[in-house]
């Protein structure tokens with residue numbers, strides 16, 4: 001299989017996109033190390049796919065260092081890390097509190113940096129690769145998500161930075177920019193909406209394909225970027241967004 005003999009780590013792997021990525025990588029033959037701040041849920045996923053689970057909060061350096069270090073020791077190598085863990089906290093530029101700003105940065109952006117920093121020594125040895133989770137919100141403005149969008153934009157820059165710094169070592173670094181994907185993250189947003197059905201319909205309509213994406217569709221893109229099929233792909237930001245980022249106003253005359 002495409003990922004036979006590969007050891008892949010995934011953060012935020014207990015639910016949503018991370019769970020789908022861990023599942024897809026295991027299906028393609030990889031040995032998967034799953035990290036999440038929710039160890040019970042991560043363990044359930046690990047047991048289902050034949051992986052190993054760690055409790056790690058990516059906003060804590062010690063947790064990430066321990067996860068990566070112990071995984072390297074247990075598996076003997078690391079071929080890929082998917083820095084997926086992230087949180088969505090709403091707020092405009094002016095409304096966002098200092099606490100929310102720091103919390104979102106520490107998880108979404110610094111968490112990605114921590115995953116790269118601690119995995120890179122192992123990835124240089126294996127000539128491995130990194131996949132970071134950005135978002136379509138790095139590419140188009142959506143009012144009310146200032147801190148989240150800032151982290152996702154920075155992840156593209158950080159991905160490119162790592163790609164140029166470690167390309168000569170044979171390490172490839174890419175990121176994914178998903179559109180709206182139905183996961184617990186969005187289910188929570190809909191649960192709190194005044195008219196969930198109207199919100200879901202408008203979000204569906206904001207994609208050229210007219211619908212949300214599925215976690216498995218992002219997972220397929222992650223598996224591609226990790227595989228040798230992407231052997232000449234580095235520093236890229238692959239949109240898996242159903243056309244959300246290229247959809248303009250209708251332009252119809254009728």
Ligand SMILES: NC(=O)c1ccc[n+]([C@@H]2O[C@H](COP(=O)([O-])OP(=O)(O)OC[C@H]3O[C@@H](n4cnc5c(N)ncnc54)[C@H](O)[C@@H]3O)[C@@H](O)[C@H]2O)c1
Pocket residue numbers: 011012013014015016017018035036037038056057058059084085086087107111133134135136177178179180181182183184185186
């Ligand atoms: N769902 C979408 O529409 C969408 C779109 C674009 C990008 N993304 C990005 O994809 C990634 C996954 O999103 P999702 O929708 O699957 O989220 P989710 O909330 O459904 O699941 C996130 C998982 O990460 C874990 N997690 C959260 N904070 C953590 C931390 N500090 N340390 C360790 N684990 C932590 C959670 O426990 C959960 O298991 C995020 O980076 C998100 O920003 C999601």
